[in-house]
Amino acid sequence: MQALAFRAADMRFALALANVVQVLPDTRPRPVPLAPASVTGLIRYAGALIPVVDLGLLLGHQAAAMQRSTRLIVLKIPLPTPLLFAVRAEEVLDLIQIGQKTCGLGMAESRWLGEHILDDAHTAQLINAEALLPVELRALYLEHGDHAA
Amino acid sequence: MRDSQLSRQLTFFVAGFIALFALFVGLSGYTLQQVRVMGPIYEEIDQGNALIADVLPPPQYIIESYLLALQLKDEPDPARRETLIARGTALRVEYDTRLEFWKRSLPAGALNDVMTTTSAKSAIDFFEVRDREFLPALQAGDAPRLASALARMQQFYESHRVAINEVVRLSRLQNAAREASAITVVSGLTRYLVVLAILILISVVVMAWVADRAVTRMTGRIRMASDIANRVAAGDLSTEMPRVDARDITGSLLGAISTMSGNLRALVSRVKQASIELMSTATEFAATSRQQEHTVQGFGSSTNQIAAAVKQINATHQELLTTMEGVNVVAGQTADLAIGGQTGLSQLDQSMERLASAGHTVAARLAAIRDEAAQITGVVTTISKVADQTNLLSINAAIEAEKAGEQGLGFLVLAREIRRLADQTAVATLDIEQMVKQMQGAVSAGVMEIDRFADEVKVGVVGVGRINGQFTQIISQVRSLSDRFDAVNDGMRSQNVGTRQIGEAMGQLIDGARQTSTSLREFNAATESLRDAVSTLKQEITHFNVGK
Numbered sequence: 147m148q149a150l151a152f153r154a155a156d157m158r159f160a161l162a163l164a165n166v167v168q169v170l171p172d173t174r175p176r177p178v179p180l181a182p183a184s185v186t187g188l189i190r191y192a193g194a195l196i197p198v199v200d201l202g203l204l205l206g207h208q209a210a211a212m213q214r215s216t217r218l219i220v221l222k223i224p225l226p227t228p229l230l231f232a233v234r235a236e237e238v239l240d241l242i243q244i245g246q247k248t249c250g251l252g253m254a255e256s257r258w259l260g261e262h263i264l265d266d267a268h269t270a271q272l273i274n275a276e277a278l279l280p281v282e283l284r285a286l287y288l289e290h291g292d293h294a295a
Numbered sequence: 296m297r298d299s300q301l302s303r304q305l306t307f308f309v310a311g312f313i314a315l316f317a318l319f320v321g322l323s324g325y326t327l328q329q330v331r332v333m334g335p336i337y338e339e340i341d342q343g344n345a346l347i348a349d350v351l352p353p354p355q356y357i358i359e360s361y362l363l364a365l366q367l368k369d370e371p372d373p374a375r376r377e378t379l380i381a382r383g384t385a386l387r388v389e390y391d392t393r394l395e396f397w398k399r400s401l402p403a404g405a406l407n408d409v410m411t412t413t414s415a416k417s418a419i420d421f422f423e424v425r426d427r428e429f430l431p432a433l434q435a436g437d438a439p440r441l442a443s444a445l446a447r448m449q450q451f452y453e454s455h456r457v458a459i460n461e462v463v464r465l466s467r468l469q470n471a472a473r474e475a476s477a478i479t480v481v482s483g484l485t486r487y488l489v490v491l492a493i494l495i496l497i498s499v500v501v502m503a504w505v506a507d508r509a510v511t512r513m514t515g516r517i518r519m520a521s522d523i524a525n526r527v528a529a530g531d532l533s534t535e536m537p538r539v540d541a542r543d544i545t546g547s548l549l550g551a552i553s554t555m556s557g558n559l560r561a562l563v564s565r566v567k568q569a570s571i572e573l574m575s576t577a578t579e580f581a582a583t584s585r586q587q588e589h590t591v592q593g594f595g596s597s598t599n600q601i602a603a604a605v606k607q608i609n610a611t612h613q614e615l616l617t618t619m620e621g622v623n624v625v626a627g628q629t630a631d632l633a634i635g636g637q638t639g640l641s642q643l644d645q646s647m648e649r650l651a652s653a654g655h656t657v658a659a660r661l662a663a664i665r666d667e668a669a670q671i672t673g674v675v676t677t678i679s680k681v682a683d684q685t686n687l688l689s690i691n692a693a694i695e696a697e698k699a700g701e702q703g704l705g706f707l708v709l710a711r712e713i714r715r716l717a718d719q720t721a722v723a724t725l726d727i728e729q730m731v732k733q734m735q736g737a738v739s740a741g742v743m744e745i746d747r748f749a750d751e752v753k754v755g756v757v758g759v760g761r762i763n764g765q766f767t768q769i770i771s772q773v774r775s776l777s778d779r780f781d782a783v784n785d786g787m788r789s790q791n792v793g794t795r796q797i798g799e800a801m802g803q804l805i806d807g808a809r810q811t812s813t814s815l816r817e818f819n820a821a822t823e824s825l826r827d828a829v830s831t832l833k834q835e836i837t838h839f840n841v842g843k
Contacts, residue, residue: 148697150690163697169690171683214683241693 414458530838689714
């Protein structure tokens with residue numbers, strides 16, 4: 147099983163490749179008023195508007211800098227109705243093989259933070275894409291699921 | 296107590312004493328007068344005794360006359376008879392005289408009566424009978440008549456004798472009474488005298504006590520005055536005078552001594568103050584004169600040094616004259632060198648100009664390099680953008696290949712390779728970017744250096760111009776030096792004369808300083824003796840203790 151390793155808030159994280167749709171260069175999103183703090187706005191993708199979640203902000207850090215290496219990773223989660231959204235990361239590193247998983251420390255309040263992967267010399271933490279969207283945002287998506295599809 | 300009072304008291308006591316004493320003297324005189332030999336009492340007693348003596352032997356005149364009458368009766372001789380008759384007449388005269396005396400001298404009284412009347416009557420009767428009857432009968436030789444006359448005479452004689460006995464008795468009684476009265480008088484007067492003597496004694500004792508008290512008090516004050524005077528004499532002026540009643544003479548003496556001591560204390564204080572001031576003045580004098588002496592000595596030595604210096608100046612002048620000639624020569628050489636320098640400078644000026652233009656050229660070239668570098672940066676940016684996009688593409692390709700499974704494996708390898716190349720490109724562009732940045736920095740620094748160099752060259756050109764001007768000045772000044780040197784030579788010659796005159800003046804000055812030093816030394820000695828005198832005065836004054 148493969149995962150995409152990337153860097154956010156100066157840490158190494160990984161997302162299961164099954165959820166990854168595409169990696170895009172950083173573009174300035176359109177801000178959404180009154181949206182949750184970690185949601186920086188909406189971008190155009192494949193003829194639809196998808197929300198952008200900044201992992202840095204979500205981790206309680208600062209937003210990823212506007213650099214050439216900054217990427218938007220488009221994810222797709224198979225909820226009752228599949229939905230798309232993008233995660234903003236500082237740099238996409240490589241495709242890695244998910245081998246040995248260790249539990250590490252599980253945070254009860256942030257289910258989206260998963261197990262740790264021992265990859266060569268580095269340690270990456272898996273991010274559960276399905277739990278990543280803020281609860282209120284997911285609720286919105288559920289209401290307008292047909293529109294997102 | 297006051298003097299006047301004391302004097303009055305003493306006068307009073309003396310008057311009393313005199314009065315009492317006079318009384319005493321009078322009384323004792325009176326007493327003595329009363330009882331003395333030949334005094335009235337004595338006289339009375341004596342009179343009494345004399346009377347008794349007069350009359351005690353049965354009255355001699357009468358007895359003798361009676362005896363004569365008896366003798367006459369029997370005397371035949373007429374001559375003898377005549378003698379006896381004369382004798383009888385004389386006796387009667389004596390009796391009359393005596394009687395007159397007693398009548399005169401006896402005081403009136405019983406005795407006088409008995410003596411001058413009773414006894415005298417019988418006596419006179421006796422003499423009358425004798426003269427009128429007896430003697431004529433005798434003359435006539437009438438014997439019967441003679442006998443009767445004689446008988447009557449005897450009768451009178453007897454009665455006279457009785458009267459005389461009475462007189463003697465009375466006189467004895469009177470004498471005894473007088474003696475008793477004399478004893479009474481003497482004892483009474485003696486009592487008075489004793490009382491008087493006691494009074495005198497008391498008054499004398501009181502007087503002596505009062506006088507002693509006054510004298511003791513006066514002596515005390517006089518001793519106090521004497522003590523204070525002694526202390527003042529010994530120099531202790533700090534004694535405070537006791538307050539005394541100054542109305543008597545000792546009080547005024549103490550007051551006068553107090554005033555004297557106060558005045559003396561004030562005087563001594565002033566003298567002390569003055570002596571201290573005098574001392575400090577004398578010390579200042581001494582210090583000043585010593586300083587002056589030092590100054591004069593210094594002045595003398597300075598003058599000596601000046602004289603030596605003048606001599607040295609003279610010598611130096613000679614050397615200077617020699618040196619001036621050398622300097623003249625050197626000045627000529629300097630002028631030549633300056634001219635050479637000026638020529639060199641104009642060449643330097645030209646080189647500088649060339650340098651400045653070269654600097655400008657270098658700056659222009661460097662600016663061109665900077666522009667080129669900027670272009671390189673643009674190209675590198677493009678390359679890095681391409682590399683980034685390639686990286687993105689390769690990742691997406693890898694993702695797609697992974698998702699394609701078995702069929703995408705080859706593509707995955709390709710995508711990985713592309714990504715590696717893109718990463719290498721990115722690293723290389725990063726290196727190039729770094730190098731271009733360093734180059735740009737170096738070029739900028741070079742431009743700045745060149746600019747600075749150009750500025751310095753400009754400053755150098757200006758400096759060279761200024762040096763050129765200065766050289767010109769040097770040359771002209773060195774040329775004018777020669778004339779000045781001549782003037783200096785003349786001046787030095789006249790200075791030589793001047794220094795010689797200074798030397799002479801210095802000699803006179805040294806003599807003057809020596810004289811001043813001598814007189815200052817004398818002044819010092821005088822100041823020392825003044826100080827000695829003042830310290831002696833101070834020492835003398837310190838004998839006086841003026842208290843606080």
